[in-house]
Amino acid sequence: QLHGAYAIAVLHKDQPHTVVGARQGSPLVVGLGQGENFLASDALALAGSTEHFIFLEEGDMCELTLEHVRIADRDGNDVEREVRQVAAYGGAVELGPYRHFMQKEIFEQPRAIADTIPQAETFDASLFGEGAQKVFAGIDSLLILACGTSYYSGLTAKYWLESVAKIPTQVEIASEYRYRESVPNPKALVVVISQSGETADTLAALKHAQSLGHPHTLALCNVGTSAMVRQTEFSFLTHAGREIGVASTKAFTTQLVALFVLAV
CATH class of the missing domain: 3.60.20.10 (Aminohydrolase, N-terminal nucleophile (Ntn) domain)
Incomplete structure (x- = not known):
């Protein structure tokens, strides 16, 4: 009930x-x-x-x-x-030698970034899942949906995606996206970004995009077992490790790595 x-x-x-x-x-x-x-x-x-x-x-x-x-x-x-x-x-x-978790996570950034960079000879669409190469070839624009810090990473990536990949990119706050009339584009790739993969507003925005007729979706996320990864066509894991501190540090920098890989 x-x-x-x-x-x-x-x-x-x-x-x-x-x-x-x-x-x-x-x-x-x-x-x-x-x-x-x-x-x-x-x-x-x-x-x-x-x-x-x-x-x-x-x-x-x-x-x-x-x-x-x-x-x-x-x-x-x-x-x-x-x-x-x-x-x-x-x-x-475990806190280890650090005074608080935010300090710990600041110092964990180099390791998290290194873990997130794919150990591959070249960056290609196959890094995002089986069948991505074929789907990405037909993509003509990107729609990035995220909240908070993840939204800021999307704003940064807009510059890369449009300058490196030459693909028009729209970035929206996930909690606002589903409350307005929008025009779906079946050739757009919907990219959802979340540290946990369980951000309620971003999951709701993803479902809304899919209901409008967006067939191609990609999750950039830190948790491979999350709802977001399970509900998207493609995914890329950020390997930031567990984040305890409230102010985002390594989650943000690893999201930037993932988005730069996507642009390349």
Whole structure:
């Protein structure tokens, strides 16, 4: 009966060994263990407890007991979701010798940038996924949708895309895009940018673009298991690592790397 965006876990005092979860608009992940199962908003929260996860789809509900996991879709039908193995290392959230996480993430930028630059002889469309070479050849413009810092990276990339690639580029704040009348262009590549891949406004803008008839979409994101990566045709991972600090540092610089690779 709930409307809006939520990720929820519910207990009943008469059934202490059962947890029921549901998600809509916010991430929820099931962790699979031996004689134990978990619910969390992020795989990293379960680092050290399990490496096997089910990333629930939009509208999914789940029932967890010590031994079993049952998942149903928004219509109440039992469904099977893919189990993924993800090594979620807890070391990423340790402060180490730094005074605070923002300082740590500033100093992590060189490593993050190096990890994001593709180790390839040449930069070509295949870096963005299978079939990208053919699709990119027919692209005549770009529409970049993002929020906050990711939006600023898109504004910077507009200069590169138009000067290097000679492709007209439009950059929009994702939260504004779906509230106005826009003219879809089937030959445009819609690029969504997000550190987490779960930014609600950007996901909603992506769905809106697809509903208007934009067939070609690309996610630039730091989380390979995120909703954004799963819902786009192509993707490119920024490999910034876990970002704890509120003020974006390495997320921004790695997004710039990804966008420069795209321009090239």
